[in-house]
Amino acid sequence: ENCPHQQPTYLEDTGYYSGRPNHPVKSLFPDTNAKFLYVAHQGGNGGSYKQSQEGYTGQKFHCPKVGGLESHCRPGKDCAIWYDLVRKTPGTSCTLENGHGKGICCPGFPRNGLHGKAFEKPSSCPKGVKLDDHVEGINIMSVNEAAHAGHLRMGTTAATEKNLFDNNIRVRPGSDRHTHSWLFFHSTDESVKISNGSMYGVYTAQQLVRRFQIKPDQVHCILNRFELKDTNLFKTCPTFPNCDQKTLTSPYRTINGLCNNIHPPGHVPWGVPNTQYQRALAPNYADGLWMPRRSTNGGELPPPRVISLSVVRDVDAPSETDTTWIMQFAQFVDHDVLETIEAKLADGSPVPCCTDDGNFLSVEDYAHGKCIPIEIPKDDPFYSKFRQRCMQFARSAPACRTDGRFGYVEQMNHNTHYLDLSAVYGSDDQVAREVRTFKNGALNVTRLRNGYHYQMDLLPPDEIESQISSCALSKAVTGIDPPPEVKCFKAGDNRVNVSPYMVVTQTVILREHNRIAAELADLNQNWDDERIYQETRRIVIAQWQHIIYNEFLPVIIGRSKMQELGLLPLQKGFSRDYDENLNPTILNEFAGAAFRFGHSLVPGKQDLINQKRVKERDILLRQHFFKTQEIYTPGNVDKFLIALATVPGLTVDNYFTEELTNHLFEEEGKGFGMDLVSLNIQRGRDHGFNGYNSYRELCGLPVAREFHDLLDLLSPTVVEKFESLYDSVDDIDLFIAGVSEKKTEGALVGPTFACIIADQFLRLKRGDRYFYDLVDRPGSFTEDQLNEIRKISYARLVCDNSNVLSSQPLIFKSVSEVNPIVDCESFDSIPRMSLQPWKEVENTGWHVAEDGVKWFPDCDFPGHDIGYVQKVADGGQCAQKCKDTKGCNAFWASYGWCTLKTIPTWQHRVQLNGGICGFVPEKF
Numbered sequence: 001e002n003c004p005h006q007q008p009t010y011l012e013d014t015g016y017y018s019g020r021p022n023h024p025v026k027s028l029f030p031d032t033n034a035k036f037l038y039v040a041h042q043g044g045n046g047g048s049y050k051q052s053q054e055g056y057t058g059q060k061f062h063c064p065k066v067g068g069l070e071s072h073c074r075p076g077k078d079c080a081i082w083y084d085l086v087r088k089t090p091g092t093s094c095t096l097e098n099g100h101g102k103g104i105c106c107p108g109f110p111r112n113g114l115h116g117k118a119f120e121k122p123s124s125c126p127k128g129v130k131l132d133d134h135v136e137g138i139n140i141m142s143v144n145e146a147a148h149a150g151h152l153r154m155g156t157t158a159a160t161e162k163n164l165f166d167n168n169i170r171v172r173p174g175s176d177r178h179t180h181s182w183l184f185f186h187s188t189d190e191s192v193k194i195s196n197g198s199m200y201g202v203y204t205a206q207q208l209v210r211r212f213q214i215k216p217d218q219v220h221c222i223l224n225r226f227e228l229k230d231t232n233l234f235k236t237c238p239t240f241p242n243c244d245q246k247t248l249t250s251p252y253r254t255i256n257g258l259c260n261n262i263h264p265p266g267h268v269p270w271g272v273p274n275t276q277y278q279r280a281l282a283p284n285y286a287d288g289l290w291m292p293r294r295s296t297n298g299g300e301l302p303p304p305r306v307i308s309l310s311v312v313r314d315v316d317a318p319s320e321t322d323t324t325w326i327m328q329f330a331q332f333v334d335h336d337v338l339e340t341i342e343a344k345l346a347d348g349s350p351v352p353c354c355t356d357d358g359n360f361l362s363v364e365d366y367a368h369g370k371c372i373p374i375e376i377p378k379d380d381p382f383y384s385k386f387r388q389r390c391m392q393f394a395r396s397a398p399a400c401r402t403d404g405r406f407g408y409v410e411q412m413n414h415n416t417h418y419l420d421l422s423a424v425y426g427s428d429d430q431v432a433r434e435v436r437t438f439k440n441g442a443l444n445v446t447r448l449r450n451g452y453h454y455q456m457d458l459l460p461p462d463e464i465e466s467q468i469s470s471c472a473l474s475k476a477v478t479g480i481d482p483p484p485e486v487k488c489f490k491a492g493d494n495r496v497n498v499s500p501y502m503v504v505t506q507t508v509i510l511r512e513h514n515r516i517a518a519e520l521a522d523l524n525q526n527w528d529d530e531r532i533y534q535e536t537r538r539i540v541i542a543q544w545q546h547i548i549y550n551e552f553l554p555v556i557i558g559r560s561k562m563q564e565l566g567l568l569p570l571q572k573g574f575s576r577d578y579d580e581n582l583n584p585t586i587l588n589e590f591a592g593a594a595f596r597f598g599h600s601l602v603p604g605k606q607d608l609i610n611q612k613r614v615k616e617r618d619i620l621l622r623q624h625f626f627k628t629q630e631i632y633t634p635g636n637v638d639k640f641l642i643a644l645a646t647v648p649g650l651t652v653d654n655y656f657t658e659e660l661t662n663h664l665f666e667e668e669g670k671g672f673g674m675d676l677v678s679l680n681i682q683r684g685r686d687h688g689f690n691g692y693n694s695y696r697e698l699c700g701l702p703v704a705r706e707f708h709d710l711l712d713l714l715s716p717t718v719v720e721k722f723e724s725l726y727d728s729v730d731d732i733d734l735f736i737a738g739v740s741e742k743k744t745e746g747a748l749v750g751p752t753f754a755c756i757i758a759d760q761f762l763r764l765k766r767g768d769r770y771f772y773d774l775v776d777r778p779g780s781f782t783e784d785q786l787n788e789i790r791k792i793s794y795a796r797l798v799c800d801n802s803n804v805l806s807s808q809p810l811i812f813k814s815v816s817e818v819n820p821i822v823d824c825e826s827f828d829s830i831p832r833m834s835l836q837p838w839k840e841v842e843n844t845g846w847h848v849a850e851d852g853v854k855w856f857p858d859c860d861f862p863g864h865d866i867g868y869v870q871k872v873a874d875g876g877q878c879a880q881k882c883k884d885t886k887g888c889n890a891f892w893a894s895y896g897w898c899t900l901k902t903i904p905t906w907q908h909r910v911q912l913n914g915g916i917c918g919f920v921p922e923k924f
């Protein structure tokens, strides 16, 4: 009873946290310091949200039941997952307990389901596939012979490519195709090298398939028997270093994600850039290898543009509950975790797939196999005006297979697969260096004067991109000459310039990094640049992950799906969810279809709205792809940010703005651009996705035998359209059916996309050794630090890093009675995190051993009672448990690590030294 902060937690029969002390439940950390936690056990009226020790008076506001559950008044960010219910329940707008600031009445978080399972890995040779005798006979000699032929094919490809060049068939800078290939699907020397290498493997496999007439269903089974290293192709794929002790025990993730998952020596690590996507289902390539899918009856599938034209309409369907932020944040998440690498010419330049005037090239010009251009129908109501028959489409680059074997083609991700803000910090060391100042942990910025004072920082310029493509607007659009200071912006992901909304989104995080870095430098004046940068990066990534799982994902897939898979964030304590056997790699179907749902949410115009929330003007998207000039006008960053929080979002459906379906990346003066819906459909075929029906099966939904079986999830009009377009119900493309699905209750997407997206976020949480709420990991925070991170909301980040003066607390949600606009200074309604727990405490209690290693004697913490060390054998690992004499504060050591909870910023490594456990202070 000497432990003042120790609070038991109870679970009600319903499985929800509530105020009734029924069954005491073991919490992970029974002794943890509960100062900042939601406390469920306060008798009488139940719990209350307790922000600090001061002014605590208990629950004042009487909250109605929400969804049949007891609810309490809390800051909006603690009710994000309940928003759909809260909005429908009268009387849920409340005043927070200290009388300052608006809150929301909602229950505590439901208990997470424990049985969320990721998809099974598709088998490399499905049961029941029997190999023909002559296929069984293929041996390593046959493979090497094919490799020889593959090598010759590399030579003819070079000749084809030279021919294109000599005949002046190129991708013209400034054209829509150039923007798509060069600015959007950017590549590096490294990725070009890898994809050229894997092209050799593809050509070799194609030779084998042709020579032995291997049937499509047998292709992968036989090819996958052969390892590259046993053939002439042994040098074509990169190798990766092993994980050294320093990396394994570092509290900071590596920039490229290497050793986040600890890979066995010689294996390809999971989640690092330039590695393949994984698949939810084994692919459906027409030849079993790389040819795009065909209809189940062997015929052609309908051309993507025809599907786009028949199913897609440009009519706004505004959301009743979401803001435009949902769309914009989703795109930012996408840019964190993936960027597909497109096939390039051998020298790395974009592959031309149509003539510059919109016609098909000759058969010889396609001999490299990198193009599958999209046919535009002659009577296309839009493109016919411009006599366009061919829409440019280069295939995605083949990846080096992670299994090191031959097999069907996989596609490649240029970014770290993890949720690690690589879109800000870079996915490789070079970019990471380019965005840093190397002073006081700060990132590079552009600082411009506005009269006598400086504007808030903008992203730094990308000098190289600015030379290739001016990000300035032409005089024809603005009426003035492009100002010389206008540059493309530089960030960790090159798609930052895709639109002004994207730029402001990245600007907020850039400023947050520099804001935190400055504060940390102030708190810990002995920290050097590297330490400040890494600590700041760790905090900002934790905020990012918290916002994704607390505020964003519940909107996309809904609370019940989150709960079912165990994706709800914890409100207190630590998680032990990490599973080293769960592959965090991005799913191909997530990148190529499901997470493209956002395209349906993109508004045709981006608005500028002032502090009074009055719209000043808007800009037409087609004029602003990779044109960032608007950002330079003082005040505009704020106006775009306010617009994102004000303009109602759209709904996911088969309505897409014409800016994307006719004018994507439009070259000024041309009048037309590309069609993103066609690109998405063609990309699905390029990547070998199965028909929509197969994913229904994967997701446990009824498999449709006839078109009308689809009426459970698709509207009669859409089903009718599909029936007229496709020969079979098994042929329907995943993307277009996915966006057309009826939405799941409380979710933004339908059940098939929700299922794929949920699986991905399960992997990104449980497969990330540095996930922010994990315990006992090198990257773990102390509990005090973690509880500060949990205070963060996206509204707070926008408030703190702009001149925006007010916001609704749940910024992904429209303003309403429960989600009213409040001043950015209301720290109760939109809580702020304190960095005090990151202040390093003077440490004197070290015993320096002869070898110079500092040992920590037992648990004699400065300023704390003398404690004791208890040695616990833990699976042969060195593990210790320390308690202070009152037993209130405990810390565990396992996995060779010990996280000390009483002195926040010191992390203590446990060293095995002649069998003795000891503590060393972490040296950064």
Ligand code: HEM
Binding pocket: 180, 184, 327, 328, 330, 331, 334, 338, 339, 340, 341, 498, 499, 590, 591, 592, 595, 596, 597, 598, 599, 601, 602, 625, 676, 679, 680, 683
């Ligand atoms: C201004 C708005 C947007 C533009 C101009 C845009 C443009 C594009 C383009 C050109 C592609 C590549 C298409 C292809 O050739 O396969 C693409 C892919 C993609 N988009 Fe968008 N998009 C926008 C918004 C969004 C949003 C809001 C989301 C949110 C979920 C999103 C998610 C994705 C994903 C996941 C991919 C796959 C990327 C890859 O494979 O590298 N996009 N987008």
Ligand SMILES: [Ca+2]
Binding pocket: 336, 337, 338, 415, 416, 417, 418, 419, 420, 421, 422, 423
């Ligand atoms: Ca990443």
